[in-house]
Amino acid sequence: MSTITRDGVSSPAPAKASPAGPRRGLRGSPTLNFWIFTGPFLAGLLIFVYVPILWSLWLSFFEARFTVTPSTFVGFDNYVNMLTDEDFMGSLVTFTVFAAIIVPTTWAASLGLALMVNRLRFMKAFFRSVFFLPTAVSYVAASLIWKMSIFNGVRFGMANTFLGLFGIDNTAWLASPDPPWYWLVIVSVRLWLQAGFYMILFIAALQNIPQELYEAASIDGAKPGWQTFWHITLPQLRATSTAVILLLLVAAYQAFDEFFNLLSKTTWGRPPLMELYYKALGESQDYGSGSAGALILTVLICLVTLLQGKFLGFGRGEESK
Amino acid sequence: MTTTTTPPADRADRVAVSAKPRRVRTGSVIGSTGLYLATGFAALLFLIPFYLIVRNALMTDPEITGEEWKWFPTDIQWGNISEPFDDPSVDFARSLWNSAVVGVLHTVGTLLVCSLAGYGLARIPYKHANKVFYVVLGTLMVPTAVTFVPSFVLVSSLGWIDTYRGLIIPGLFSGFTCFLFRQYFLGFPKELEEAARVDGLGYMGAYWRVVVPNSLNFFAAMATITFISGWNSFLWPLVIGQDPSAWTVQVALSNYMTGQTITYHLIFMATAISILPLVFVFLFLQRWLVQGIAQTGIKG
Numbered sequence: 001m002s003t004i005t006r007d008g009v010s011s012p013a014p015a016k017a018s019p020a021g022p023r024r025g026l027r028g029s030p031t032l033n034f035w036i037f038t039g040p041f042l043a044g045l046l047i048f049v050y051v052p053i054l055w056s057l058w059l060s061f062f063e064a065r066f067t068v069t070p071s072t073f074v075g076f077d078n079y080v081n082m083l084t085d086e087d088f089m090g091s092l093v094t095f096t097v098f099a100a101i102i103v104p105t106t107w108a109a110s111l112g113l114a115l116m117v118n119r120l121r122f123m124k125a126f127f128r129s130v131f132f133l134p135t136a137v138s139y140v141a142a143s144l145i146w147k148m149s150i151f152n153g154v155r156f157g158m159a160n161t162f163l164g165l166f167g168i169d170n171t172a173w174l175a176s177p178d179p180p181w182y183w184l185v186i187v188s189v190r191l192w193l194q195a196g197f198y199m200i201l202f203i204a205a206l207q208n209i210p211q212e213l214y215e216a217a218s219i220d221g222a223k224p225g226w227q228t229f230w231h232i233t234l235p236q237l238r239a240t241s242t243a244v245i246l247l248l249l250v251a252a253y254q255a256f257d258e259f260f261n262l263l264s265k266t267t268w269g270r271p272p273l274m275e276l277y278y279k280a281l282g283e284s285q286d287y288g289s290g291s292a293g294a295l296i297l298t299v300l301i302c303l304v305t306l307l308q309g310k311f312l313g314f315g316r317g318e319e320s321k
Numbered sequence: 322m323t324t325t326t327t328p329p330a331d332r333a334d335r336v337a338v339s340a341k342p343r344r345v346r347t348g349s350v351i352g353s354t355g356l357y358l359a360t361g362f363a364a365l366l367f368l369i370p371f372y373l374i375v376r377n378a379l380m381t382d383p384e385i386t387g388e389e390w391k392w393f394p395t396d397i398q399w400g401n402i403s404e405p406f407d408d409p410s411v412d413f414a415r416s417l418w419n420s421a422v423v424g425v426l427h428t429v430g431t432l433l434v435c436s437l438a439g440y441g442l443a444r445i446p447y448k449h450a451n452k453v454f455y456v457v458l459g460t461l462m463v464p465t466a467v468t469f470v471p472s473f474v475l476v477s478s479l480g481w482i483d484t485y486r487g488l489i490i491p492g493l494f495s496g497f498t499c500f501l502f503r504q505y506f507l508g509f510p511k512e513l514e515e516a517a518r519v520d521g522l523g524y525m526g527a528y529w530r531v532v533v534p535n536s537l538n539f540f541a542a543m544a545t546i547t548f549i550s551g552w553n554s555f556l557w558p559l560v561i562g563q564d565p566s567a568w569t570v571q572v573a574l575s576n577y578m579t580g581q582t583i584t585y586h587l588i589f590m591a592t593a594i595s596i597l598p599l600v601f602v603f604l605f606l607q608r609w610l611v612q613g614i615a616q617t618g619i620k621g
Contacts, residue, residue, distance in 0.1 A: 030445050030447050031447050033445050033525070036524075037438060037445060038437070038438040038441040040438070042457075045460060045496065049463075049468060049472075051475060052475045053463065053468060053471055055474060056471030068474045116356065120356065121353070127360050132607070133603065134367065135603070137596055139555060140555050140578075141592045143578070144588065148578070148589075149373045149589075156385065156389075192370065197614070200615065256555070256556050260555075261575055273556070280473070281560060287474060298468075301462070
């Protein structure tokens, strides 16, 4: 590091003169180079992430319908509106139910697939590809298959045809919130789309577990199977599991695509993002309330993330055991 | 059995290629058959949706909506392939083109901007680098989708609605991608760059001539992930592409689904066409992709 600084000091001037020259590239000080490297990204981050958030904060204190330069200051009214808005609060409940189902099921499914694939002796790459392939499919396309072919609620739908074999009547999967069959559709589509991706993370982690641990356990008399899984594999996967759960939660918060495409014409089962979409960009174009809702959501996400970190120890690094 | 112990070195790199069996189960033919049966059944479930797309795309509508479920078309309708392009209600070809332009520029731009920043944060000694890193980390706490209302407000006041600029530029600055690049560069062997600098290259020179050429695997993996997420993204293009001429393929598909008349085989053919390029990219680049994901540092 010290040599770099000396070089920088000794020849700062020709740096800009001949940037193409192989011997004298941009050799200015580390500080200058640091900003050349990170500057464009930081500028973009400030303009397209920080400025909108601050603007949103400002808008959230104003009456702002159909305009982004409002003049009527309303204090915390928008926040009160959103927190007493049944639809918005209902969307938080929808999210909670959604996360409570999708996070554990994806965790279990991706871990299960990883354990299976990892134990295969041949055709490993083939099966891994099959489970991973849905990652390439968009939520829109997958929703389309689910809504129009598998769970379309009429006789020719695949699920109903299959259930018909057992004499079960047609089920209108998406047409009514009672009984809430739409959850099955929503959850299964996301499970199909994302399980393979997290499976890869688990496979990588499984292969990082030192083989000696299993050997030592088997010398100590542990039976392969449930015992070694419970006492060795699972504890060794702790860091990965924590990361996966965190990623799943964040992804669940952002759920929009499949809800929008599967339930677009219904009034139930709207996650927060969809509710905000209708609030801010729908008929009323209420940017003030939309902004307040976005900020409430942001605070919630930060809280959940921090709490999760506290309980599960995300970011504490690998535990040596 | 004892020979199966894998050496701990370069584990991550080999994840994709061929991992030796973790645990050789002694002679349990039944267990092994059961394992293959279970895996095969799960694989079948995972493949059914793909099959359904192809099946529906190559059937006639009466056959799809018939009383009886058919696994195979009686007469494969190859003529269906051109239908999405002939359909006057949605300019499908245009939406594919928009997606291609957006996907490619999004990928190139993101890799350029994020890899430079990741390198700067990982390797250039600057005393406030940590503070700058916190500015980046801060955005990870706020999922990008939550900022869509304020971002929309900003982009619309810039007059970027219905433009490629609006579709592409706001998405280039991904804190997460930058973070992944930083993690990667932290693990890049320092000796190579130092040798390059001793030979007289500046930071930029060393970066382009030494670091990037030696990181092509990681770049390829990140490019694949970025392209897939760009091609598949929906909310932002939905908000920005208000005029049909600015629709991406995902918005076009969504529009078919909620449209007045539903032509099943047309919709499924369009879906198949929208997925096909990605499936190819995916199968072709899978090895890099898996390595890249395994290397991203979220493996624990």
